[in-house]
Amino acid sequence: MTDGPGKKLLLVDTDEAAARALTSFLEGRGYNTQTVADYPQAMSAVQNWKPDLLILNILIRAFNPLEFLSELKKNPFTEAQKVIIFSQTPDSGLVTGPAAAVAGYLTKPVDFEALKTALLKAAPPRQGRQLTALVADGDAEFSDLLKLFLEANNYRALTESDPLRVMDRLRAERPDVLLLDLLLPGRDGFAVLAELRAAADTAQVPVIILSALRLENYQERGILTGLPEIVAREIPGDLLLKLIEEQTSPDGAYAEPKKAVRPRVLMADDQTELLMLMKEMVEAAGFEVVTASDGVEAMAAVFETNPDIIVLDYNMPRKDGLAVAQDLKNNPLFAHIPIIIVTAFGEKHTKLKGLSMGIDDYLIKPVDTDELVARIRMILKRNKQVLDTNPLSKLPGNPSIQARVEREIQKGGEFAVLYLDLDHFKAYNDTYGFEAGDRVIKATANLLVKLTIQNENSEDFIGHIGGDDFIVVTGFKGAEELAKRIVGSFYEIAPSFYSKSDRDRGCIVSTDRQGNIRKFPLLSISIGIVHNHTRPIHSFAQVSNIGTELKKAAKTADKIHYTMDRRKD
Helix, strand or coil: CCCCCCCEEEEECCCHHHHHHHHHHHHCCCCEEEEECCHHHHHHHHHHCCCCEEEECCCCCCCCHHHHHHHHHHCCCCCCCCEEEEEECHHHHHCCCCCCCCCEEEECCCCHHHHHHHHHHHCCCECCECCEEEEECCCHHHHHHHHHHHHHCCCEEEEECCHHHHHHHHHHHCCCEEEECCCCCCCCHHHHHHHHHHCCCCCCCCEEEEECCCCCEEECCCCCCCCCEEEECCCCHHHHHHHHHHHHCCCCCCCCCCCCCCCEEEEECCCHHHHHHHHHHHHHCCCEEEEECCHHHHHHHHHHHCCCEEEEECCCCCCCHHHHHHHHHHCCCCCCCCEEEEECCCCHHHHHHHHHHCCCEEEECCCCHHHHHHHHHHHHHHHHHHCCCCCCCCCCCHHHHHHHHHHHHHHCCCCEEEEEEEECHHHHHHHHCHHHHHHHHHHHHHHHHHHHCCCCCCCCEEEEEECCEEEEEECCCCHHHHHHHHHHHHHHHHHHHCCHHHHHHCEEEEECCCCCEEEEECCEEEEEEEECCCCCCCCHHHHHHHHHHHHHHHHHCCCCCEEECCCCC
8 A cells, every 4th residue: 555645634623632643643654634623624724725635523523514514515616525534433332332331223224123123122111101212313304204103103202403402301201212313413422322321310211322323334435424434433544544545546446526326216207298397307406317108118117227216197198107106016126116196186085095005295287396306305315214225235124024025924825035145255355345345245136136036027026134145035936946046146256356366266365253364265155945835934033044044054065055945844
């Protein structure tokens, strides 16, 4: 790794000791650094000093760092400024690790099934008494979603957006559990948590952290900021230097600022003039727009473009809007996509039918384009928070996986569930880094979609359990052949993830989970196939237990790398 003589780094942090230590470290590697600690100084330095890279502490307390980032992007003189988030905080130990002072730590977008489990553990139900939950979060829309979720689960839900009032609300309301965001405006959740634990009358309140910050981790693109993020207690200097070099190198992966990915909107309407007008207005608002002139074209466009949101006219030839919506909601690959129906009909029964199918919103013609854009933005933001899709692979997560398997059990037909796991992934991730590991996960997800979902009429299901574990729900008859294709295809692409020297050697050298140095073969994939052809399946838990067992057996299989359950009892 080369040092960076002459490259200008602007540090924005109020922690003087941390800033001095970081400045000394960076200047010792040839970088030219400046440190600022307040909003006007930071903005002035960006405009006048023109640093090659801005390093921001996202947990700064002197001003709101998210508002600062927003202003940078709005200003034409600073919108191209390269930024990374670097927050080294000993307070993260309050949330992570064996001595955590909280009852749970969930990252946004929140898996609501996981939240339900955490709530039951933190504040078990008490017969004859409704439990109270206080939500302390600066995002009003997310707080409203949490309130709806809590009330649906029989909690008395309270919300508070001002961090300075959280302690007063705790003492006044005496909730059974506190749901706390770490990035409250003006005062971070760590400070609230420390004050809460220091006071005798609030020290015993269970706290569940809900935050977009992924502590003790490196994110190539943080969900909250869209920027590279490192938030941890201890951060290896080599990792920081590598990230700085990538961001500032003219030949690096981040040489040019990446254009923000525009959300893709599919709009379908048989009235061409109206469709073109809506397309023009929605594109002007910053969206990518795909159009279709009838329901059949709309279905094909969904499969080809995988839009983020769909706007359908109710009354279209060949296939009306509700029929298209019904087909999409029945297809597990597209069921998560939010849908707006545009209709000239105001009948109550039409809306009720759509709402029962999971339609997200209705608009009445003639359409107010400003309202349409506002609705699209609101639904996309809401969907980002509640959707259980994995943010890396874009595949459905655990709640959808369980629901799909339970649906197959209830239908009573023959089905199979493939449990898939990458072999030697930890060693690969440790050697090649997070970014390379993410690329492997994305490539695996794309491979599974390509091999499993052959057309828009496919009823197969693909889910991402988490990490390097995936699941496929398919028919029994083709399950073994599908497993063979997946194993073979992954074997073909695996060498492309490695350097030439590692490919030639056929292995990498890394440490195992016990810290021992050893050789690891190239990545492969193992599959356990659970099915109900020879014995009944009664529950998702049964499928999960059998799948885990078979997957372990597949890892020991010679070359085949998949195991079909052959037992009859």
